[in-house]
Amino acid sequence: MSAIGPRIRRRDPVQPIDGWGEDVLPLLRRVYTARGISDPTHAKPSASQLLPPDALGGIEAATSLLVEAIAARKRILVVGDFDADGATACAVAVRGLRMLGASDVVHAVPNRIVHGYGLSEALVAELVPLAPSLLVTVDHGIACHAGVTAAKRHGWQVLVTDHHLPGEALPPADAIVNPNLPGDAFPSKTLAGVGVVFYVLLALRRRLREAGVPGSVDADLASLLDLVAVGTVADLVPLDANNRALVAAGLRRLRAGRGCPGLNALIDVSGRNAATLTAGDIGFAVAPRINAAGRLEDMALGIECLLADDATRARELAEILHGINAERRGVQQLMLEDAEAALATRALDGAHAAPVAVCLHDADWHPGIVGLVASKVKEQLHRPVVAFAPSEPGSAQLRGSARSIPGLHIRDALAAVDVAHPGLITKFGGHAMAAGLTLQADRYDAFAIAFRDAVASLVAPDLLQAELLSDGELSAEEFTRRHADALRDGGPWGQGFPEPLFDGVFEVLDTRIVGERHLKLSLRCEGVRDALNAIDFGGGSGEAPCGHVRLAYRLAADDWRGARAIQLIVEHREPARGGQGASGSRQAFAPAQAEQRPQWRNATHDLVSGETQPEGEQDQ
Numbered sequence: 001m002s003a004i005g006p007r008i009r010r011r012d013p014v015q016p017i018d019g020w021g022e023d024v025l026p027l028l029r030r031v032y033t034a035r036g037i038s039d040p041t042h043a044k045p046s047a048s049q050l051l052p053p054d055a056l057g058g059i060e061a062a063t064s065l066l067v068e069a070i071a072a073r074k075r076i077l078v079v080g081d082f083d084a085d086g087a088t089a090c091a092v093a094v095r096g097l098r099m100l101g102a103s104d105v106v107h108a109v110p111n112r113i114v115h116g117y118g119l120s121e122a123l124v125a126e127l128v129p130l131a132p133s134l135l136v137t138v139d140h141g142i143a144c145h146a147g148v149t150a151a152k153r154h155g156w157q158v159l160v161t162d163h164h165l166p167g168e169a170l171p172p173a174d175a176i177v178n179p180n181l182p183g184d185a186f187p188s189k190t191l192a193g194v195g196v197v198f199y200v201l202l203a204l205r206r207r208l209r210e211a212g213v214p215g216s217v218d219a220d221l222a223s224l225l226d227l228v229a230v231g232t233v234a235d236l237v238p239l240d241a242n243n244r245a246l247v248a249a250g251l252r253r254l255r256a257g258r259g260c261p262g263l264n265a266l267i268d269v270s271g272r273n274a275a276t277l278t279a280g281d282i283g284f285a286v287a288p289r290i291n292a293a294g295r296l297e298d299m300a301l302g303i304e305c306l307l308a309d310d311a312t313r314a315r316e317l318a319e320i321l322h323g324i325n326a327e328r329r330g331v332q333q334l335m336l337e338d339a340e341a342a343l344a345t346r347a348l349d350g351a352h353a354a355p356v357a358v359c360l361h362d363a364d365w366h367p368g369i370v371g372l373v374a375s376k377v378k379e380q381l382h383r384p385v386v387a388f389a390p391s392e393p394g395s396a397q398l399r400g401s402a403r404s405i406p407g408l409h410i411r412d413a414l415a416a417v418d419v420a421h422p423g424l425i426t427k428f429g430g431h432a433m434a435a436g437l438t439l440q441a442d443r444y445d446a447f448a449i450a451f452r453d454a455v456a457s458l459v460a461p462d463l464l465q466a467e468l469l470s471d472g473e474l475s476a477e478e479f480t481r482r483h484a485d486a487l488r489d490g491g492p493w494g495q496g497f498p499e500p501l502f503d504g505v506f507e508v509l510d511t512r513i514v515g516e517r518h519l520k521l522s523l524r525c526e527g528v529r530d531a532l533n534a535i536d537f538g539g540g541s542g543e544a545p546c547g548h549v550r551l552a553y554r555l556a557a558d559d560w561r562g563a564r565a566i567q568l569i570v571e572h573r574e575p576a577r578g579g580q581g582a583s584g585s586r587q588a589f590a591p592a593q594a595e596q597r598p599q600w601r602n603a604t605h606d607l608v609s610g611e612t613q614p615e616g617e618q619d620q
Helices: 026-034 059-070 085-097 120-131 144-152 193-210 223-234 241-255 261-269 279-296 298-309 311-348 370-381 408-422 441-457 481-489
Strands: 007-012 078-079 107-108 134-138 157-161 174-179 356-363 387-391 397-401 428-432 434-440 467-470 502-514 518-524 532-536 548-558 565-575
Touching: 007 428, 026 481, 059 107, 059 134, 059 157, 059 193, 078 085, 078 370, 085 107, 085 174, 085 193, 085 279, 085 298, 107 120, 107 193, 107 298, 107 428, 120 144, 134 193, 144 157, 144 241, 157 193, 174 193, 193 223, 193 502, 223 241, 223 261, 223 279, 241 481, 261 279, 261 298, 279 298, 279 311, 311 356, 311 370, 356 370, 356 441, 370 387, 370 397, 370 532, 387 441, 397 408, 408 428, 408 441, 434 441, 467 502, 481 548, 481 565, 502 532, 518 565, 532 548
Parallel strands: 007 467, 078 107, 078 134, 134 157, 157 174, 356 387, 532 565
Antiparallel strands: 387 397, 397 434, 428 434, 502 518, 502 548, 518 532, 548 565
16 A cells, blocks of 8 residues: 655745844745744744733633632642643643642643543542542643533532633533633634643733732743643644744753753753754654653653652653653554554555555554554555554453644544544544544444545545645755754744755765664765765665655754764655756756655654654544
């Protein structure tokens, strides 16, 4: 089963605007303008440009609940979620409420296997001994009707803070803060769960200051921005100007060594350099180690690491998370091999072309890893994918994770299935690019057909062709360390604000395999005196390229063994067509068929840790 390789399409040329400072290189000006930046001050928004919390619906009711609980010294229970966004949101809520004077704050998190997603009735039953007066959900709750109802039956007040899309009815909470509620006037709809609770804390601090509450003036909520940055990047929400301001501020703290002990330890065990940390490092290295706890063990470990104030204890916990993540990688690889075999069987049966949508299921798969399997298959086939595993060994209930392609809102596709086939899906929820669902095992075949039909009715055929958007060619003068550093520091880059990608034709001087499966290339570029180093992660299988190749690549700094060099990170390669040339020649090239490698290859695979960026951690 195969899909046509991605095509490279250059962004339409845009005339750069005026007003840039001389310290902003022309290359970076071009990149910013191509991403819709019409005002230089919006290129790298600062924390001072953050939107005020006033427009968030429910913010007055939410802060009233919290003000009352703090004043009366009531117990506040923060309930997190088992992904990195939920874990950082829990840590932000606990730390922030204590800063603002809450004297009795405890926290809890569901276990993926035992409780399932969110505030369930089963979880509420286990929380009874904690006897909270106010329960605060972070990164979930908007779909937890039964759990909120159960909490209310115990006499607890409930504040829901969430960012997931709501259903037709809202849970019976005392207050709900969610920028995606119908009619909510908050301009940024892309806040992660950690961003929502951070905004609640901002509004709470202002209200306490206005009331003259002692200590509220000194509460430094900016110290929480390291956690906000990690959760926002990990959840793959679009980085609009507001989210970029949040992430940039958090990165500055982490680079300066002012992150919380847990994050500092996680950066260290992942082999990253805090001083040059990027959003990509968070996505590739830090977030997977937090997520691993929720996937294979208990996210309570991850939250404890993020809440640790003692550096030694934080390091111990980070080492445990690092070990769990290594185990996760092993389980993931076995499941990917199963998926590859299943897809190969379909190809042998005659289904050589990838279908419009793919469903996968194996009774031995781990429910905490199916989202990663769905992401990998989606990357290979460029098709929406849902991967299922039993909720627990031997269970008749399946838990699925869905991943989508640009242009198809995956939650809408699940909603279409639910409307056309009432009762087929037990429950579902999520976002445009990632969602989660549960259904009974005996309904899997029916769901696979219904999902394929729903996708076919929603997706335009041209969206099934993978596409790489290029920022064009680099001139010979732009293959420098100065330009590589400027691109690295010009972010944060991420969803909705993609990292710069360039393309061009190069002469291959030499190739060799490194790390068993990665391809190292030495390239010649017209006008560049020295040979250029390039690395194609996962590209070591098949025949080595020779002659001229067309590459889509990122320009990156290379500090290996203390060298201040550059290298090209190859995202895609294909035979050069339309004549031989070199990058900088300004030739136009016809699209070429990509090499079809046997692979589970993410183009942004990391050589040091073997990590790939997690995708869509919003499993329900």
